[in-house]
Structure formats: C-alpha cells, structure tokens
Amino acid sequence: MDKQDELRRQRQNLKEEMEAADRAGIQHAGEAGRKRQVEVDGPAARLRDRNSPGPDLSMVMDIPVRLTLEVGGSDMPIRDLLQLHQGAIVELDRMAGEPLDVMANGTLIARGEVVVIEDKLGIRLTEVVSQAERLQSLR
Incomplete structure (x- = not known):
C-alpha cells in the first residue's frame, strides 16, 4: 500500500x-x-x-510496468483442468521455435526468443510491435 x-x-x-x-x-x-x-x-x-x-x-519514467512473456495458451474444459496432475503435459497453441509475445501491462509490445544468461531465463527481442499494431490490439 x-x-x-x-x-x-x-x-x-x-x-x-x-x-x-x-x-x-x-x-x-x-x-x-x-x-x-x-x-x-x-x-x-x-x-x-x-x-x-x-x-x-x-x-512517468519511474512508474512500474509489469512485463510478461506469453509462451502460448490452451483452451480446455474445467473437467480436463481438474484432471491434471504432476507430470501432465498440456499442448499449447504455438509451435516450437515460434517467437514469444512480450506484454507490458497486458498489451503486446514485442516478440522475442528465450535465452539463458548465467542460469537465469531472459528474452532477446526479435521484433518490436509497431504503434499501429499496438493500437489495433487495444480495440
């Protein structure tokens, strides 16, 4: 607070x-x-x-922004969701090697690929979304 x-x-x-x-x-x-x-x-x-x-x-430069990476998603009924257990595999709607979406406060701003830096995950930006595309995604 x-x-x-x-x-x-x-x-x-x-x-x-x-x-x-x-x-x-x-x-x-x-x-x-x-x-x-x-x-x-x-x-x-x-x-x-x-x-x-x-x-x-x-x-506005010090206002915090939540940056998230979206690997993919999957739609499933609650019945299937409740049957998931440790070790279960969920198929995502993206192909392996496809760029990840980089979101700032839920708005797509870029796409990139996962990299490993000193045992930590990071992302290398491969494409920054144009202003027109960002505005279109808000509608």
Missing part, C-alpha cells in the same frame, strides 16, 4: 503543478497584453500549442 499511496501523492502533486502552471500562463498572457486569446482548458491547451516544447516524460 505504501507504493500506491506514494504514486497517488505524486499524481496529485503533478496535477497541482500543472494547474498552477496553467493559471500562471493565463495570468502572464493577460499581463503581457497579447491580443491572441488564451485557451483555458488546461493540459489540452499545452498539447495543442505547437510552440511549446515536447512533453516532459520524466514524471
């Missing part, structure tokens, strides 16, 4: 900083006497403003 509380606090602080920056930007624009209208809708205004620098991603 401590990590979650800390993340909530960080999110709240970020929100307050963004709101303060929006208020300061609106006040500054009014003080400068500019004739262009200043948008008041907060973060969306900054994203639309082409003159502003790119978004600062430093705030």
Whole structure:
C-alpha cells in the first residue's frame, strides 16, 4: 500500500503543478497584453500549442510496468483442468521455435526468443510491435 499511496501523492502533486502552471500562463498572457486569446482548458491547451516544447516524460519514467512473456495458451474444459496432475503435459497453441509475445501491462509490445544468461531465463527481442499494431490490439 505504501507504493500506491506514494504514486497517488505524486499524481496529485503533478496535477497541482500543472494547474498552477496553467493559471500562471493565463495570468502572464493577460499581463503581457497579447491580443491572441488564451485557451483555458488546461493540459489540452499545452498539447495543442505547437510552440511549446515536447512533453516532459520524466514524471512517468519511474512508474512500474509489469512485463510478461506469453509462451502460448490452451483452451480446455474445467473437467480436463481438474484432471491434471504432476507430470501432465498440456499442448499449447504455438509451435516450437515460434517467437514469444512480450506484454507490458497486458498489451503486446514485442516478440522475442528465450535465452539463458548465467542460469537465469531472459528474452532477446526479435521484433518490436509497431504503434499501429499496438493500437489495433487495444480495440
């Protein structure tokens, strides 16, 4: 719970900083006497403003992401699942040697192959999924 509380606090602080920056930007624009209208809708205004620098991603770089590897899967009725015992073999829907799916928080981001590094398993990425393919998988 401590990590979650800390993340909530960080999110709240970020929100307050963004709101303060929006208020300061609106006040500054009014003080400068500019004739262009200043948008008041907060973060969306900054994203639309082409003159502003790119978004600062430093705030999200420490957010934890769960990385999982999917070897394959199998559909079976509960009757068969309950009959499994130690040493039982379950046939998966992938062929041997086929790349594994690399998922970040349940979203496919890459494919790769298993490697062994000093008695530990790892994965070598062989393909990074395109942004279009990632968006399609979310639908």
